[in-house]
Amino acid sequence: MFALSLLLAAFLIVTDQVLKAVVNSKIELGKVVEVIKFGDAKIFSLTHIRNSGAAWSIMSGKTWFLVSLPILVCIAGIFYMYKVRKGSKLEIVSVAMIIAGGVGNLIDRVRMHEVIDYIKFEPIDFPIFNFADICIVLGAIAFCLSIVISDIKKSKSDKPDKIKVKADA
Template sequence: MFLYYVLAAVIIGVDQWTKYLTVAHIDLYEVVEVIPGVLSWMYIRNTGAAWSILEGKMWFFYLVTIVVVGVVVVYLQKYGKNSRLLSIALAFILAGSIGNFIDRLRVEYVIDMVRLEFINFPIFNVADMALSIGVVLMILYVFLDEKKQKKNSPG
């Protein structure tokens, strides 16, 4: 289990490092092209969730994050030994949750910077990517686990 907590810590570190670099080198709302027409950096402050939903409801995000982190740690401890895929999914979800929680506690908003130029999509950060990857891996785990259960069930 220790390895999965290390993975989460590394992702949190990368998330916080990219946020630090963004704040230190890009002005608020400034756009820096990385790959023209595809990817740019744009420093914004998000007081809500994706698409700025529930903007300004910090108490809600604090509560939800504490519950999510608690549930993820319990699941990782209880079920993580049974599946590497589940453990990796939980580590990514844990890292993403904590990465954005640090911002909300520290500055009362989340620092976002990754902007996809080819699609109308919210600007996001490494923690958001970790959460998304974790959820996709969790869905994959559930799908594969159900398939395995059907294969092993009598009849």
């Protein structure tokens, strides 16, 4: 499962980089392309921006930190995946997704000192994000879910069997 998870991470990284390359070549910086709209209500658009920070542009300009942190997380994630390689598939896949998202954005930061973001969900005021961000968030949610599932299974297996009472007759 370890090798398959590394292949999954590689596939997700390539997907992220291809999507960013397409956005970079087809959508002018700052341009908004409406994708889903109902009447006057905008739902989803592609908006090509660059972000030198993290979510909501926090830590903007702190490239050294935003490069160092994902490197450390990815190294720790790979060691963790190897350690639990025979464990929960959901847990291993979720870590692979987090690694893929981290590496996808890391490539941009090293190459351009900023990340290409392009996905905008219009109904709420939420930062524009990218495929790598989706991998990180879904991976984190799946990881938490795998821990909850593991705890439930463990608590069920730790319960003693019902005590059988023998009646004296």
